[in-house]
Amino acid sequence: MVRVIGFLVGLVFAGVLLISLITGFATYLKNPPAPLASTEFHKAPRPLHLASDGPFGKFDKRQLQRGFQVYSEVCSACHSMNLVSFRDLKGLGYNDAEIKKIASDWKTQVPSINPDTGEAATRKALPSDHIPAPFPNEVAARAANNNALPPDLSLITKAREGGAAYVHSLLTGYTNEVGYKNDKGEELLKKFPDAKTPENLHFNPYFANLNIAMPPPLTADGQVTYEDGTKPTVEQMSTDVAAFLVWTAEPNLESRRAAGLAVVIFLLVATVLAYLAKQQIWHGPRNYVMGETGPLDPENKAKTRAAERKAGVAGEA
């Protein structure tokens, strides 16, 4: 009975799937899906190589500091960094005094309460504060950005497919829509004349739907002045800020890998030892029979002791 019911259920499900398959195929033939500009002209991120890549990569702290400088002078005008505290910047190699200064000099102050009147007020940031957001709330952020919301950047390299390479490609990927060709050599506006970038948006083939609300943030070489003498080209600034955003998303990266290496070595040794122990134990199980007892079982120990006593050898107590 179970098999008969099962048989019928199986045939019904398979039958409905067959009908779905056929109707799907018919629909496909009748009106094949139209190609989309956002799939045919989208570009995969350009490869980016950072010091922190690979299983043993370490952060380049000077690069992180440069990236932080780009963030604080450019990106932080619109983008928050809610999960990072000033004290965390120790990871970039700053000392306590420098962090204190960075915090108190930060362009946005921290909301607080006037101790005399109890009214809302602001105060200078402290190392224990999170990096203050540029806008007090989402409405203010949207109002200042053509109704677009600049995402928080703390986790951005973990929250986007492609990570740091995507960030770098996006920052440097703005281009003129007119005359833009994809890898196949097709021209966007010739193939999709309707795909013109709307007003207030900006064409960027690395962005999912090709049109991003963010205007090009890094526009000219020398937009920031690096203290360590590195030449601030757009490419360099973009790479530095991408490296910095890898750090903000994963500040424990180095200790995680260091711990991982120790764990892997430990487990390797332990596994090899356990394997050898297993080989030793399984060496003779062909003749092993459950009922037999080993030399350490109480009855055999007693026998050994009795034999030793008989032979006059001083047995263990």
Next chain:
Amino acid sequence: MSFSWAKPYEPKSPFMRWLDERLPLPRVVYGAIGGGYPVPRNLNYFWNFGVLAGIFLTIQIVTGIVLAMHYFATTEGAFNSVNQLIMRDVNAGWLLRYAHMNGASFFFIVTYVHIFRGLYYGSYKAPRELVWMLGLVIYLLMMATAFMGYVLPWGQMSYWGAQVITGFFSAFPIVGEPLRVWLLGGYAPDEAALTRFFSLHYLLPFVIAAVVILHIWALHIPGSGNPTGVDVKDERDTLPFHPFYTAKDGWFAGAVLLLYAVVTYFAPNYLGHPDNYIPANPLATPAHIVPEWYFWPFYAILRSFTFDFILPAKLWGVLAMFGSILLLFFLPWIDKSPIRSGNYRPMFKRFFWLLVIDVLILGYIGGAEINPFNIALGQIAAAYYFLHFLVILPLVSRFETPLPLPNSITESVLGAEAVETAPVASKKKRGGTIASATAE
């Protein structure tokens, strides 16, 4: 418990004797996973995965309890408590969280190998039907627990995954929508849903642990199966669990933990989805909503029903998805072949490997983008899944000619001549030469 030659527990110290006379817990443990449990001597490495599943359940419970100490079950605080407090400020919090995240994936990996081991070697057949069904109960509980755990960080995929999965219930006519609202405690996932998911996510692992005990208990009545599927006949066929299988499980557990450590420490987000690092936003639907990888085959079955044939396509999808797991409960009665092991079933073996490929295809389709080709491939694969279990298996078990079985486990290991010379400690004679499996 199972065989007359199982070694009884003998306390080795006065304290253990004292304890054993009052609370025979050491006796139970000895009989379950110690020297007192006789296990067929011919198990291969596929028999290691049950113990591995137990190890990962333990890892999940331990890391989960500590994570719960730092987690805030509120829609305002959940995302930051995970991504800021736990990942940045709690000592080694990143390790706890990544170990828990990837521990879930590895729990499913070893469980899937364990289930397919059961499918190939006929572990669901008499007298182990209840072992199989309790195992499926554990699997269902795991799926519920994993789903609710994925909601807790309150990222985009958490939120929209909860939206989609609880939406399954609304496919049922009349009762569906009220049921969904009742389960969620609201019209969409919100505070009420998050707090109850957290509560249940903490509860269910202990329910799983309890069912695991029943699963092992039910297994120890007939004893473990083995790759030949032939019943144990006398004590030459078995070895004590300890030290033989503790040693074998031990080193293999080390090897699998090594793999787990590599993923956890060096590619912790490889198995996850980037969108879950974006805080939940009820107003912005992600471009592609996909569940965690271990649900992909079922998600593919759900999405394969695209045509309203009498019932709405969504209801077909939901019925098929639940049906795809429920049918496994009937497997012991669907597959009537008395031969357990796929090694001696030439036709079954081919269809088994076809099923493995089929489920892998379903898994790929479930995680891939929707396009006409993927949908068609998913429909064919989903149809084969149902045909395999409900149509092909009963037919195969009727028409297949099995290969001859070995007379005994020992013979399959040592060859017929060696059996005669192998020592027998007990006075019992060997049983009949025809496997009792064929007589059923």
